Amino acid sequence: MxxxxxxxxVLSHSPFSGYDISKQFEEVGVGCYWQASQQQIYRxxxxxxxxxxxxxxxxxxxxxxxKKIYQMTEVGQQELRRWFGEPTEPMPIREDxxxxxxxxxxxxRDLLVKELRHRRQLHTEKLLExxxxxxxxxxxLPVPVDERFRYLxxxxxxxxxxxxxxxxxxxxxxxxxxxxxPSQK
Amino acid sequence: MxxxxxxxxVLSHSPFSGYDISKQFEEVGVGCYWQASQQQIYRxxxxxxxxxxxxxxxxxxxxxxxKKIYQMTEVGQQELRRWFGEPTEPMPIREDxxxxxxxxxxxxRDLLVKELRHRRQLHTEKLLExxxxxxxxxxxLPVPVDERFRYLxxxxxxxxxxxxxxxxxxxxxxxxxxxxxPSQK
DNA sequence: AGCCTATACTCAAATTGTTGAGTATGTCAA
DNA sequence: TTGACATACTCAACAATTTGAGTATAGGCT
Numbered sequence: 001m002x003x004x005x006x007x008x009x010v011l012s013h014s015p016f017s018g019y020d021i022s023k024q025f026e027e028v029g030v031g032c033y034w035q036a037s038q039q040q041i042y043r044x045x046x047x048x049x050x051x052x053x054x055x056x057x058x059x060x061x062x063x064x065x066x067k068k069i070y071q072m073t074e075v076g077q078q079e080l081r082r083w084f085g086e087p088t089e090p091m092p093i094r095e096d097x098x099x100x101x102x103x104x105x106x107x108x109r110d111l112l113v114k115e116l117r118h119r120r121q122l123h124t125e126k127l128l129e130x131x132x133x134x135x136x137x138x139x140x141l142p143v144p145v146d147e148r149f150r151y152l153x154x155x156x157x158x159x160x161x162x163x164x165x166x167x168x169x170x171x172x173x174x175x176x177x178x179x180x181x182p183s184q185k
Numbered sequence: 186m187x188x189x190x191x192x193x194x195v196l197s198h199s200p201f202s203g204y205d206i207s208k209q210f211e212e213v214g215v216g217c218y219w220q221a222s223q224q225q226i227y228r229x230x231x232x233x234x235x236x237x238x239x240x241x242x243x244x245x246x247x248x249x250x251x252k253k254i255y256q257m258t259e260v261g262q263q264e265l266r267r268w269f270g271e272p273t274e275p276m277p278i279r280e281d282x283x284x285x286x287x288x289x290x291x292x293x294r295d296l297l298v299k300e301l302r303h304r305r306q307l308h309t310e311k312l313l314e315x316x317x318x319x320x321x322x323x324x325x326l327p328v329p330v331d332e333r334f335r336y337l338x339x340x341x342x343x344x345x346x347x348x349x350x351x352x353x354x355x356x357x358x359x360x361x362x363x364x365x366x367p368s369q370k
Numbered sequence: 371a372g373c374c375t376a377t378a379c380t381c382a383a384a385t386t387g388t389t390g391a392g393t394a395t396g397t398c399a400a
Numbered sequence: 401t402t403g404a405c406a407t408a409c410t411c412a413a414c415a416a417t418t419t420g421a422g423t424a425t426a427g428g429c430t
Binding site: 202203204207223224227246249250251252253 | 407408409410411
């Protein structure tokens, strides 16, 4: 049920349309740590409206479908606060790449190397993107409080990507060592 | 579809019963980077059998239901190899805790601190568990090849938990600083 | 003129994941 | 001896996620 709460968290900053929210889920701000498709968001908003967590105002538009601007209700705020007070559990990692490492002893070594390089590349790109964002934000101080919290999320993203890159290097090093000197069978 | 491939990866080490596999998913070896419930595994094994990726041998047992020992087929091996050659994408992070940080500017600060300490604790425990495992494994060399690959997975787990602990500390520091000197509004 | 992208939302289907109950028995400890 | 725990699997229902199509129009590119 965390999707609903993520939407509530977004709406606590300001009212948005479903489309706006889905855009935010694609961006670095939200999307780098919680993904959801447009369809999921629309459906969830529908459910949330039924539960009274949000209300919407229909904005008629010409040439486009009517926009629905969603806003948190008092009930929604209470729900968010209630959820905020509950302890969370870490999400389990679910990574195809790690499954590949599990299967690796029985697979051609070069395919694994290729894959690791590929992943290293992807994580490096993300990392650079986040670091650019970080440098950008550091220019102008003072910053409003919620910007500072966003910065902490960005830090989480940076660490995460850096960690992946480092691990890829570690594995790549391991494989190189194995190759050069397979001293033990 | 990665669950099926994870099961194939497990079965490439040796034949197992569904129950055995589900046990492995609970352990550090597999479970720390791919979770699945017993029911999921049984269901998946059923599907895989229909597709011809695995076969099973019924082992009658006294006092217990018959055991089904699953084994990869030639087709299953081919499938695993095909999948192994395909590039993988990083899984998106989905963390309640990060959603909480997003909502944090509008929530009581002490609840966030409590939550961060809680999570820091959980990750520290995991970390110690993994590090114990690491130290254990380092005693006796030489090690067979597939043990070495398992070690790389353990390293991924260690890094992951360490990274979470470090980030929690970073956020906790940030909050302490905010508290003591809220110089800018 | 034809195509792609962006805005803005809806509906349906398939797959995956979670939760809980049900069947059966052996072992170990309080 | 009662209750918890481990073995070993099945079935059912629900919730969540993914995938894809469908409706509609404006604006820009070729």
